[in-house]
Amino acid sequence: MNDIFNPSPEHQQLREMLRAFAEREVEPQALEHDRTETFNLPLFRKLGELGMLGVTLGEEVGGAGLDATAAVIAHEELAAADPAFTLSYLAHAMLFANNLYVNGTEAQRMRYLPSACSGERIGGMCMSEPGAGTDVMGLRTEARREGDHYVLNGAKMWITNGAISKSELGDVFLVYARVKGAERSQVSMFLVEKGYKGFSLGQKLEDKCGMRASSTAELVFEDCVVPVENLVGQEGHATICMMRNLELERLTLAAMSLGIARRSIEIMNRYARERVSFGKTLDHFGQIQRHIAESYAEYMAGRAYVYNTASHMNLKEPGHRLDSDGVKLYCATMAKNVADRAMQVLGGYGYMGEYHVERLWRDAKLLEIGGGTLEAHHKNMTRDLASVEKIL
Numbered sequence: 311m312n313d314i315f316n317p318s319p320e321h322q323q324l325r326e327m328l329r330a331f332a333e334r335e336v337e338p339q340a341l342e343h344d345r346t347e348t349f350n351l352p353l354f355r356k357l358g359e360l361g362m363l364g365v366t367l368g369e370e371v372g373g374a375g376l377d378a379t380a381a382v383i384a385h386e387e388l389a390a391a392d393p394a395f396t397l398s399y400l401a402h403a404m405l406f407a408n409n410l411y412v413n414g415t416e417a418q419r420m421r422y423l424p425s426a427c428s429g430e431r432i433g434g435m436c437m438s439e440p441g442a443g444t445d446v447m448g449l450r451t452e453a454r455r456e457g458d459h460y461v462l463n464g465a466k467m468w469i470t471n472g473a474i475s476k477s478e479l480g481d482v483f484l485v486y487a488r489v490k491g492a493e494r495s496q497v498s499m500f501l502v503e504k505g506y507k508g509f510s511l512g513q514k515l516e517d518k519c520g521m522r523a524s525s526t527a528e529l530v531f532e533d534c535v536v537p538v539e540n541l542v543g544q545e546g547h548a549t550i551c552m553m554r555n556l557e558l559e560r561l562t563l564a565a566m567s568l569g570i571a572r573r574s575i576e577i578m579n580r581y582a583r584e585r586v587s588f589g590k591t592l593d594h595f596g597q598i599q600r601h602i603a604e605s606y607a608e609y610m611a612g613r614a615y616v617y618n619t620a621s622h623m624n625l626k627e628p629g630h631r632l633d634s635d636g637v638k639l640y641c642a643t644m645a646k647n648v649a650d651r652a653m654q655v656l657g658g659y660g661y662m663g664e665y666h667v668e669r670l671w672r673d674a675k676l677l678e679i680g681g682g683t684l685e686a687h688h689k690n691m692t693r694d695l696a697s698v699e700k701i702l
């Protein structure tokens with residue numbers, strides 16, 4: 311039978327391998343890293359040993375050469391144990407590594423991607439700014455060409471993997487900026503490394519509601535000198551790179567929502583069979599049955615939508631805008647609601663860290679904001695549907 315969730319034996323093996331890894335290594339450290347707001351770099355590097363940091367990259371740079379469905383499996387399985395750790399993985403493997411692999415030159419790929427695949431270097435992507443998030447084309451970071459280099463000035467906000475520890479920058483970033491004098495639609499992309507003159511950490515972004523084990527930083531560029539060979543793609547033509555990468559970002563963020571929802575359902579389902587109230591286990595009560603049954607049905611609907619979208623996604627070509635917005639719109643809220651119901655089913659215990667669902671609930675909220683807010687998805691989807699007469 312055709313299984314859209316594991317379309318080949320390779321996908322099935324990938325899922326089994328990652329599920330075992332997540333249960334054995336990711337789950338046990340999740341609560342502690344949430345509490346201390348620390349990124350687990352040694353564990354992250356183990357994903358490199360498993361070939362996961364370059365899951366969608368070609369073997370010539372050390373990648374696994376797999377497709378969008380494999381990327382979805384990785385995010386779903388890891389997020390079931392620790393969404394914050396998975397967000398750092400997404401920023402590195404999808405927003406940095408896959409973005410550079412698709413849009414960079416051979417020389418840029420060979421220079422940066424083998425070390426990104428091994429986990430030696432940690433990457434991130436800088437689009438958002440203190441004054442420009444949803445209105446991303448309103449970005450103000452400016453690049454000025456001076457001979458054999460560009461000079462960058464500006465600041466980027468909310469950058470996942472921006473800092474590896476509370477005081478140390480991440481290793482390498484794809485940074486969107488506008489070359490002086492360019493029009494609003496003409497954005498360029500640059501590779502900026504830790505250690506470049508004029509590149510530093512801005513204000514600390516701590517005490518997040520959720521995703522606390524993933525570092526988030528403001529990055530500042532003050533007359534930052536970037537060699538001309540670090541321009542990715544043509545000057546003024548990176549908007550298409552940004553859009554193409556956003557599709558994969560939204561798909562994999564939706565996959566993270568699936569992981570959160572599945573885990574929440576498993577926890578509330580088990581608890582409802584064990585907890586006794588009024589002489590019966592909770593699963594005898596209609597209101598509790600509704601929480602469990604509706605959660606399962608919504609999770610399965612979201613799962614089918616995500617895997618169907620992944621099966622059509624060509625990582626090198628944009629063209630999945632409507633459904634990449636659609637899967638994230640649906641799954642982000644679905645996961646938040648499911649985690650909320652799980653807390654309700656667990657009562658007071660659900661409110662405590664050791665029962666996990668309060669962490670999943672806090673982490674789930676980010677997925678309604680990062681990579682595009684719900685309102686951005688509404689706007690984008692309505693625009694794309696405006697030219698459609700028949701949906702199927």
Ligand SMILES: Cc1cc2nc3c(=O)[nH]c(=O)nc-3n(C[C@H](O)[C@H](O)[C@H](O)COP(=O)(O)OP(=O)(O)OC[C@H]3O[C@@H](n4cnc5c(N)ncnc54)[C@H](O)[C@@H]3O)c2cc1C
Pocket residue numbers: 401434435436437438440441442443444445467468469470471518521526676679680681682683684685686689
């Ligand atoms: C933990 C975390 C990690 C992140 N990681 C990264 C990263 O690695 N790289 C990166 O570049 N960015 C990252 N982001 C930024 C994220 O993508 C932005 O926060 C998001 O796009 C929203 O932008 P904003 O925060 O500026 O909100 P705004 O754009 O200011 O929006 C505020 C509110 O207004 C609404 N709004 C805005 N415009 C409209 C409109 N036209 N119609 C209706 N409503 C509107 C929004 O939907 C939202 O509700 C991260 C954010 C967080 C919190």
